[in-house]
Amino acid sequence: MKYFLLSFFLLIGFTSFSQNPEITENQFLNIEMSKIKKSLNTPALELSNEQKTKIQTLFKEKFAKVYASWHAGMTKEEVSKRRDEIDHEYAPLVEGVLTNEQRMALMKGKQKKTKS
DSSP: OOHHHHHHHHHHHHHHHHOOOOHHHHHHHHHHHHHHHHHHHGGGGGOOOHHHHHHHHHHHHHHHHHHHTTTTTTOHHHHHHHHHHHHHHHHHHHHHHHHHHHHHHHHHHHHHHHHH
C-alpha cells in the first residue's frame, strides 16, 4: 500500500510539473541568450556588453509577456499561439541591436534549426 501511494503521488507530481511551462526569469534569459550565443559562436561575432544589456532588457520585457500568457487562463494552444506572436514581435527588436555580420550569423543559425 505504501508503494502504491508513493507511486500515485509521484505520478501526480510529474504530471502537474509537465503541464506547468513556467520557468524563472533568469532561466528564460539564459535560454534566450544561449540561442543567440550559439549562432554567434566566433570571437569576432561576440556580443558587446552594451548589446548584452540591451538584449537582456528586451528579453525581460518578452518574459513578462510570456509569463502573463501563462496566467491568462488560456488553453495550451492559445498560449502556444501567443508565444509565437511574442517571438515574432521581439525578433526584429533583438536583430536591431546586432551588427550586420551578427544578424547574418543569427539567421544562418535559425535556418539550420528549421532544416534539422
